[in-house]
Amino acid sequence: MTMRPGRVHALHGFIGSGKSTLARQLERELPALRFSPDEWTHALLGADPPEDLYRPALAALLRLFQAQWVQAACLGTDVVLDYGFWSRRERDELRALCAQHGLDLRLYRLQASDEVLWSRVEARNARVSAGQESGSVWINPWDFQQFRQHFQPLDPDEPCAVPGSR
Incomplete structure (x- = not known):
């Protein structure tokens, strides 16, 4: 009996585009292992880590996650990568x-206007501050603008799916 490898569902989008919401939905519906x-x-x-701690911790987590999600997918489990790419x-x-x-690989493109993205981030920040949302990091307006400069939309030659298509 040949086992089918799992599918990799990767989410591409800027802060506030709905990646985590879609990741949780895919996790439930497929089902899949979410990273x-x-x-x-x-x-x-914590919710607002200092930059000098955040970057190295994130890099280490992504290396650790990669070993785990590759193994899980090779063993037949669908995985969801809530990274942004x-x-x-x-x-x-x-x-x-x-x-x-x-x-x-199924790469999902999530997008919205900067105004909508920032509105979602502000709402999330308020929930984080009120202790109503765990698992999210605080994003201030200056960081949002700085991060925006590093975001590269998908190029026309990059195949992608839109949320709702599997």
């Missing part, structure tokens, strides 16, 4: 890794 670095960094460092380089590396292991 959300924000939840882990929040658990380890902001750069073309990250997406190309993901495609290469999936191809190397014979894994089917």
